[in-house]
Amino acid sequence: MIKIVGIGPRRDDMTLRALQALEEAEIVIGYGGYTRQIDDLLEGKEVISKGMGQEVNRAELAIDYSSKGYKVALISSGDPGVYGMANVLHQVMGKYAGVEVEVIPGVTAVNYSAALLGAPLHDFTVISLSDILTPLSEIKRKVRAATKADFIIAFYNPRSKRRTKPFQEALQILKDIRKGETPVGIVKTSDEGSKINITSLGGLKEDEVDMNTTVIVGNTFTYVDNGKMVTPRGYVLPHSTHPLAWEFYEKYLAGEGNKGPNMACEYYPCHSHPQNCTFCYCPFYPCGDPSTGGRWIKEKKVWSCEDCTWIHQDDTVQCIEGKLSQLLEKVEDLQDNKKKLLKLRRECVYLTK
Numbered sequence: 157m158i159k160i161v162g163i164g165p166r167r168d169d170m171t172l173r174a175l176q177a178l179e180e181a182e183i184v185i186g187y188g189g190y191t192r193q194i195d196d197l198l199e200g201k202e203v204i205s206k207g208m209g210q211e212v213n214r215a216e217l218a219i220d221y222s223s224k225g226y227k228v229a230l231i232s233s234g235d236p237g238v239y240g241m242a243n244v245l246h247q248v249m250g251k252y253a254g255v256e257v258e259v260i261p262g263v264t265a266v267n268y269s270a271a272l273l274g275a276p277l278h279d280f281t282v283i284s285l286s287d288i289l290t291p292l293s294e295i296k297r298k299v300r301a302a303t304k305a306d307f308i309i310a311f312y313n314p315r316s317k318r319r320t321k322p323f324q325e326a327l328q329i330l331k332d333i334r335k336g337e338t339p340v341g342i343v344k345t346s347d348e349g350s351k352i353n354i355t356s357l358g359g360l361k362e363d364e365v366d367m368n369t370t371v372i373v374g375n376t377f378t379y380v381d382n383g384k385m386v387t388p389r390g391y392v393l394p395h396s397t398h399p400l401a402w403e404f405y406e407k408y409l410a411g412e413g414n415k416g417p418n419m420a421c422e423y424y425p426c427h428s429h430p431q432n433c434t435f436c437y438c439p440f441y442p443c444g445d446p447s448t449g450g451r452w453i454k455e456k457k458v459w460s461c462e463d464c465t466w467i468h469q470d471d472t473v474q475c476i477e478g479k480l481s482q483l484l485e486k487v488e489d490l491q492d493n494k495k496k497l498l499k500l501r502r503e504c505v506y507l508t509k
């Protein structure tokens with residue numbers, strides 16, 4: 157039996173199953189850098205350490221020892237199924253009969269990095285920028301598709317001293333499609349620990365990134381709060397409808413609402429001129445999503461929309477009005493249909509922001 161063991165990004169992040177698999181193994185095979193990382197766990201075992209680039213050789217060795225009846229652990233950093241040894245072994249073992257394999261999953265770099273950065277992941281994709289085995293044209297096609305589809309993107313193997321072009325090209329695609337202020341998390345891991353930096357697409361410095369770095373690029377909804385990178389899931393926050401908002405929506409539903417800028421209002425422009433005042437009171441309040449400018453006034457636990465100009469853009473109003481009548485027939489629907497309203501908001505943020 158061969159157990160392909162994911163040892164995570166660092167020794168401390170190994171799972172109990174991984175530890176158990178190592179304990180049971182008689183032969184441990186892996187890249188030298190990884191076996192050294194866990195050498196205190198390998199006492200009394202035969203350890204075969206190989207160099208980088210000898211993945212197929214390691215897989216063949218594991219199959220060979222296993223066929224002789226040994227319990228083999230084949231080490232993979234992170235998770236064996238994410239650019240790890242599971243794929244190599246399965247590819248190689250096709251030519252042998254009776255090889256038994258079990259994959260022991262591990263913490264992959266994207267989970268590890270996301271945990272350090274805050275909570276940046278929602279729907280996401282992981283793309284390796286190594287063009288050693290993959291044509292650059294394929295990498296670029298995937299980066300472009302993921303960027304257009306508004307996936308959060310985690311880049312593995314982004315840049316080495318000699319291999320700088322894939323990262324440059326990926327950055328260019330991102331900058332052509334996403335806004336410069338899109339948050340970007342950079343996690344650099346070494347034997348001494350991990351260093352993080354949260355910057356923006358526009359502020360990202362290429363030379364900050366190397367082969368030991370994982371880069372996570374946020375999407376339309378990702379924001380930075382208190383030094384943490386967050387992509388909200390859109391949960392409904394408890395609230396009650398303010399009496400002034402109630403009054404406003406009674407008029408709005410009776411067809412007496414204001415359309416466009418309300419120059420007659422003594423507070424106009426409460427944000428910046430020109431502004432569309434159709435939704436003087438936001439139907440999504442409190443959205444709890446700072447990506448359009450709202451924020452918590454922490455000590456008061458109040459959601460402030462002071463800096464959200466998105467709700468006052470013409471294209472936003474147009475997008476919301478297209479579907480609002482199906483969700484809002486009476487003022488109570490502001491609360492009763494909150495989930496659907498927040499879904500409409502997401503749709504319009506994506507289309508207009």
Ligand code: SF4
Pocket residue numbers: 438439440441442443444445448449450451460461464466467
């Ligand atoms: S005005 Fe903006 S920040 Fe406030 S609830 Fe509406 S969408 Fe959210």
